[in-house]
Amino acid sequence: MVRTGIIGVGKMGISHLAILGAHPDVSVVGVCDSSKMVTDAIGKYSPFPCYADYKKMLDEAKPDAVVVSVPTKYHAPMVRELLEKNIHVFSEKPFCLTPEEGSPLVDLARKNKLVNQVGYHNKFVGTFREVKRILESNLLGEIYHFTGEAYGPVVVKPKQDTWRSSAGEGGGCLMDYASHVIDLINYLLAPVSSVKASLLKSIHSKEVEDAVYALLELSNKVSGVLSVNWSDETHRKMSTSVTIMGKKGKIISDANELKVFFKDEAPAEYSKGWNVKYVTDLTDPVHFYLRGEEYSAQMDHFIAAVQGKIPNHLNNFESAWHTDQAIKLIKNAQH
Amino acid sequence: MERILFGDNQFFAVNHISDEKSRAQSIRFKDDSAILQTLDISRDNGVQTFMCTTHDRIANICDAIRANPEKYKGYKIFPCMPYAHKYANAVTELGIAGTLKQYVPGNFIGSMFKGGVAFLSKDYLSIMELLIDAEMKMFKGIDTPVIFLQNVITDLLLGLGMKDILIAFHTYVAKKYQAEAGFITMNMPMLLDVLENGGVKNPIICSSINKVGFRMSGGKELYEKTLRTRQFRAIAMQVLAGGAISPKEALEYVCNLPNVESILFGASSRANIQETVRLINQFDQSRADMILN
Numbered sequence: 001m002v003r004t005g006i007i008g009v010g011k012m013g014i015s016h017l018a019i020l021g022a023h024p025d026v027s028v029v030g031v032c033d034s035s036k037m038v039t040d041a042i043g044k045y046s047p048f049p050c051y052a053d054y055k056k057m058l059d060e061a062k063p064d065a066v067v068v069s070v071p072t073k074y075h076a077p078m079v080r081e082l083l084e085k086n087i088h089v090f091s092e093k094p095f096c097l098t099p100e101e102g103s104p105l106v107d108l109a110r111k112n113k114l115v116n117q118v119g120y121h122n123k124f125v126g127t128f129r130e131v132k133r134i135l136e137s138n139l140l141g142e143i144y145h146f147t148g149e150a151y152g153p154v155v156v157k158p159k160q161d162t163w164r165s166s167a168g169e170g171g172g173c174l175m176d177y178a179s180h181v182i183d184l185i186n187y188l189l190a191p192v193s194s195v196k197a198s199l200l201k202s203i204h205s206k207e208v209e210d211a212v213y214a215l216l217e218l219s220n221k222v223s224g225v226l227s228v229n230w231s232d233e234t235h236r237k238m239s240t241s242v243t244i245m246g247k248k249g250k251i252i253s254d255a256n257e258l259k260v261f262f263k264d265e266a267p268a269e270y271s272k273g274w275n276v277k278y279v280t281d282l283t284d285p286v287h288f289y290l291r292g293e294e295y296s297a298q299m300d301h302f303i304a305a306v307q308g309k310i311p312n313h314l315n316n317f318e319s320a321w322h323t324d325q326a327i328k329l330i331k332n333a334q335h
Numbered sequence: 336m337e338r339i340l341f342g343d344n345q346f347f348a349v350n351h352i353s354d355e356k357s358r359a360q361s362i363r364f365k366d367d368s369a370i371l372q373t374l375d376i377s378r379d380n381g382v383q384t385f386m387c388t389t390h391d392r393i394a395n396i397c398d399a400i401r402a403n404p405e406k407y408k409g410y411k412i413f414p415c416m417p418y419a420h421k422y423a424n425a426v427t428e429l430g431i432a433g434t435l436k437q438y439v440p441g442n443f444i445g446s447m448f449k450g451g452v453a454f455l456s457k458d459y460l461s462i463m464e465l466l467i468d469a470e471m472k473m474f475k476g477i478d479t480p481v482i483f484l485q486n487v488i489t490d491l492l493l494g495l496g497m498k499d500i501l502i503a504f505h506t507y508v509a510k511k512y513q514a515e516a517g518f519i520t521m522n523m524p525m526l527l528d529v530l531e532n533g534g535v536k537n538p539i540i541c542s543s544i545n546k547v548g549f550r551m552s553g554g555k556e557l558y559e560k561t562l563r564t565r566q567f568r569a570i571a572m573q574v575l576a577g578g579a580i581s582p583k584e585a586l587e588y589v590c591n592l593p594n595v596e597s598i599l600f601g602a603s604s605r606a607n608i609q610e611t612v613r614l615i616n617q618f619d620q621s622r623a624d625m626i627l628n
Contacts, residue, residue: 041459254354
């Protein structure tokens, strides 16, 4: 059993905790949150020991691994402390407020040989995994353009008062929402290396942007468009998609449906012309389901890596650092 | 419960395989009259129960049902609460405490925060009861013999090990609304264990049950074994697995499983509604004939 603790049980944390609670290889040894109301409820009804102070939790519960799901501004100091105590870390996204904050943590995790993962769950979505597989077949020919998009109804009216509306704490559409799409592009194609232009627009928010539009160039010189808006209430929930243009084909994929066109040769299970696959055909079953297979799958991945069963390649700090770097480039490229 | 229950995903752009279809559904069901017309088609085909989320727009449907008591005589609604995206979006915007302040009626939460009222277990269950009452308001005067907890909440509580709250939901719904509690889940075998251990006998559990094993956590074999060997009232949903298999093949599988009391499905067009009902009746009939012979 992996002795696991969690710091922060807000919207993502509570879901991680439920997934850990149901995991056959995990023993939840400590739950920490600054809200007394939340820890009292968990303490009263759940079998998990609760703490208000995470340092106390680390000392008393002695976890092997900790999930960090607190506002982004706390990630760097907490993750450092955990790594110094030789604890494996799963951190929520984005990794840090700046790439400068994250860089020494990438090194420290490597030096101390600790499993490190960040919660970019799209890499565990069946359709996007299949996009990666198709791209690796090279049958789309030379890739020359991409579009990465996400739309959803997070901020649909002026009033709000959480850390997500504060730029200094890691709020705003770029860090909180667009980071998912940037990370997906980094993974599927190559890391963003320069930003030709960007527009960060406030729609309802006063302090932060609600939409991000940017022209990106990747390290392999492929260029494309990023278009993300979290004030779009025509979507019921976050809807992320990628379009990838190659000289011999094209992919359009979201989390549910993958459409791919092959001009000439197609890989096995596909044919020339349009092909459509659904996430129902591309999803591996999980032991416990909450909100989407990808959330359980990413936690399974982390726990299996801690147990030494699989390598720690997917979604590690280093890959999340590339996303932080792209976020910085987008901020700096505003016109 | 009736053999066939009509669902509401199509009305609220919930489509598990295509964002494009979601948008088309949003446009198609923009007006409440389109929802009512589709419900009429399902009623014409003999489906007398509508199982729906507590979405704001359902309040308008309830108004229409109340306004036409003769037309809707014998019609039942199975409410499923809460409409999760309302709360999920609110939590992103307002935090957990802020969301409770916004949605729990009256001054209860405000006074808890301000007065530092002791956080006794009773208070949490009272919050749950107030939330249930708030969600049930729109159904006043309508026959709601089964009231469901949505899977996102059922499964969250299941993972958190909060079995007392699941059981309190069951108890409160019976006491206040003289209704049976139902639980929607993506983790049916695990939930059944917890409910049984908590003393809930023969619970109503609605879960994904389909030929391809989609969203059947723990595996298709375990689900089939649970249906064969355990006592509970099963409702099969997502029987078409998001459209991955043909309706005929999908429904034949579900109709031939033991112990599935009801089948939940949603559809937009008259042809699809007719065909689904026809297929279920046909497979049920051939199974009955087989047992008799």
